[in-house]
């Protein structure tokens with residue numbers, strides 16, 4: 001099985017739509033206007049945010 | 060911040076759900092404050108901006124030219140082969156609106172009725188006294204402050220952070236959420252500027268559809284919504300499809316917008332002690348076409364009725380407020396649950412079978428299926444079945 005990792009964020013692709021926040025089960029993501037923060041203490045590496053992201057900014 | 064500290068109602072979020080709640084609470088003479096995190100209401104837009112005429116009528120909103128920018132007379136459905144099924148009415152069936160203007164229109168109405176609205180103010184958490192929510196923490200231009208209210212309305216959209224912080228799990232499940240991407244395009248050619256165009260294809264929009272929502276004869280919102288868990292991004296689906304559409308591909312992209320749509324993860328519980336959730340935050344969206352504006356505003360009307368009753372009776376308990384949940388399901392939620400069942404059937408339809416369907420149904424049948432209940436749809440389809448044996452095979456395949 002692939003080793004679990006944190007999602008990788010590419011800010012230049014981000015459209016700041018909040019889709020990732022909507023699916024994050026542990027509220028580890030915080031969108032403040034045009035900044036996205038990932039709290040690595042909360043993140044459970046489920047990768048839901050990478051799947052929903054409409055533009056591939058989270059991988 | 061120079062703002063009164065105690066309110067009857069604090070609404071979090073200035074989209075259609077929050078603004079309509081503010082209007083209705085103000086009409087009922089309640090002291091209502093709405094806080095919106097963005098610096099401009101109505102922006103950024105995350106929406107195809109289509110609103111059916113039924114919603115204007117039910118909600119008593121006049122389609123003013125300042126926001127209802129383009130009338131629509133129906134829809135055209137495209138099968139994967141390109142074959143079209145036109146459903147055209149002899150009167151206006153809806154409008155493509157300009158959300159930027161619509162939200163401002165609603166905000167002006169709320170303000171003139173006595174609601175207070177403050178932009179660029181993020182609600183960061185709720186304040187609790189034991190199990191009772193009694194207000195919010197907020198930040199405006201770097202300044203933090205606390206405000207009290209009898210009831211907090213979480214109308215914070217699909218992100219739905221406030222309800223979750225308050226203790227209600229509204230996280231969107233990847234299966235019940237669509238990933239959406241859209242360009243507002245100008246200088247394009249498309250066939251039916253008086254209709255919305257919907258394209259179905261598993262290749263270019265898995266469990267969803269592509270759309271052209273016209274704002275003029277060479278100007279439209281062009282977008283796609285797909286299953287949230289799809290590995291391929293919504294943007295990639297749209298870009299790939301545009302390559303196949305010469306009339307669109309050559310156009311200008313004047314706005315880029317993305318977003319996700321809660322299509323069917325309905326909540327059993329939409330209240331807590333002192334809290335009511337409305338709109339996308341409560342996943343109140345049509346599970347087939349993803350429209351949520353009308354539903355959000357209707358839910359806001361139900362919520363404000365209950366809020367007014369609660370304030371009159373001085374009862375802000377979850378038990379009292381939960382009347383909102385049952386009333387909403389009676390009025391709308393149960394219908395949406397039926398629509399969700401239909402979507403589950405549609406999801407199974409392959410591109411090839413879709414061709415058979417489009418070839419055997421006409422525009423009127425589609426209307427019956429879209430608007431009627433499951434029984435009506437079944438009747439329509441059964442009649443067709445008798446005429447087209449190929450459909451029988453399909454029914455057996457999908458309705459087992």
Ligand SMILES: Cc1cc2nc3c(=O)[nH]c(=O)nc-3n(C[C@H](O)[C@H](O)[C@H](O)COP(=O)(O)OP(=O)(O)OC[C@H]3O[C@@H](n4cnc5c(N)ncnc54)[C@H](O)[C@@H]3O)c2cc1C
Nearest residue numbers: 072074075076096107108109182216239318338339351352
């Ligand atoms: C690509 C796409 C296309 C769509 N097309 C259509 C369509 O054609 N027709 C249709 O009817 N619907 C459509 N929808 C759905 C529609 O946009 C939503 O259902 C509708 O906007 C829901 O309204 P709302 O008020 O609940 O949420 P929103 O409109 O999302 O408003 C929520 C507001 O709350 C604010 N907010 C969030 N958190 C906080 C906080 N902590 N503090 C303060 N403010 C906060 C946000 O900034 C936002 O302004 C589409 C959606 C997408 C993504």
